[in-house]
Amino acid sequence: AQSVSQHNHHVILSEAASLELGCNYSYGGTVNLFWYVQYPGQHLQLLLKYFSGDPLVKGIKGFEAEFIKSKFSFNLRKPSVQWSDTAEYFCAVNTDNTDKLIFGTGTRLQVFP
Amino acid sequence: GAGVSQSPSNKVTEKGKDVELRCDPISGHTALYWYRQSLGQGLEFLIYFQGNSAPDKSGLPSDRFSAERTGGSVSTLTIQRTQQEDSAVYLCASSEGRNGNQPQHFGDGTRLSIL
Numbered sequence: 001a002q003s004v005s006q007h008n009h010h011v012i013l014s015e016a017a018s019l020e021l022g023c024n025y026s027y028g029g030t031v032n033l034f035w036y037v038q039y040p041g042q043h044l045q046l047l048l049k050y051f052s053g054d055p056l057v058k059g060i061k062g063f064e065a066e067f068i069k070s071k072f073s074f075n076l077r078k079p080s081v082q083w084s085d086t087a088e089y090f091c092a093v094n095t096d097n098t099d100k101l102i103f104g105t106g107t108r109l110q111v112f113p
Numbered sequence: 114g115a116g117v118s119q120s121p122s123n124k125v126t127e128k129g130k131d132v133e134l135r136c137d138p139i140s141g142h143t144a145l146y147w148y149r150q151s152l153g154q155g156l157e158f159l160i161y162f163q164g165n166s167a168p169d170k171s172g173l174p175s176d177r178f179s180a181e182r183t184g185g186s187v188s189t190l191t192i193q194r195t196q197q198e199d200s201a202v203y204l205c206a207s208s209e210g211r212n213g214n215q216p217q218h219f220g221d222g223t224r225l226s227i228l
Binding site: 046051090 | 117144146154155156157161163169172204208214216217218219220221222
């Protein structure tokens with residue numbers, strides 16, 4: 001069965017620090033990859049997505065993610081975080097045989113001024 | 114335009130009671146999904162509706178859970194004889210079509226607490 005792993009459960013950073021959140025999936029076929037963000041008190045929002053083409057995708061608010069097929073990874077990065085990036089981040093995947101999303105358990109990011 | 118709307122936002126009920134959770138998807142979205150978000154469990158797929166096709170119920174945890182979608186729009190998730198382990202946030206999402214490329218848009222969820 002497909003699964004998604006997010007190894008960082010809780011990350012604490014100071015403003016201006018660089019961020020990288022890990023995401024690995026298990027599926028041998030074609031995948032669509034997503035990062036969603038949930039700010040405190042808000043609903044899940046799409047941060048960025050990868051379907052095909054350039055494996056380096058850019059999303060909103062300066063976030064980017066790189067799809068590395070050989071490593072089954074889709075890590076999220078941001079060169080300089082802000083206090084407003086404090087949120088929970090979810091990696092998700094769907095595959096060529098289903099539209100339902102398989103989510104990781106999420107990473108809680110806290111950014112201190 | 115309006116996003117995905119869920120009601121109620123919070124529901125507290127006693128163990129053994131039935132509950133109904135409602136989802137109004139974004140107008141024109143043919144795909145509708147239910148997920149459950151539990152502490153320490155992340156987001157768990159429950160059920161998926163696409164147009165007039167038979168729903169994908171593969172994520173429903175037991176036969177106490179059921180869902181329907183009337184007229185291709187509003188959906189209701191029903192939990193019968195609720196148990197304490199049913200306590201979670203139930204999220205609804207919708208997307209434009211039968212294509213995994215379409216991002217899912219989420220509602221604010223219903224926080225269900227079983228006493």
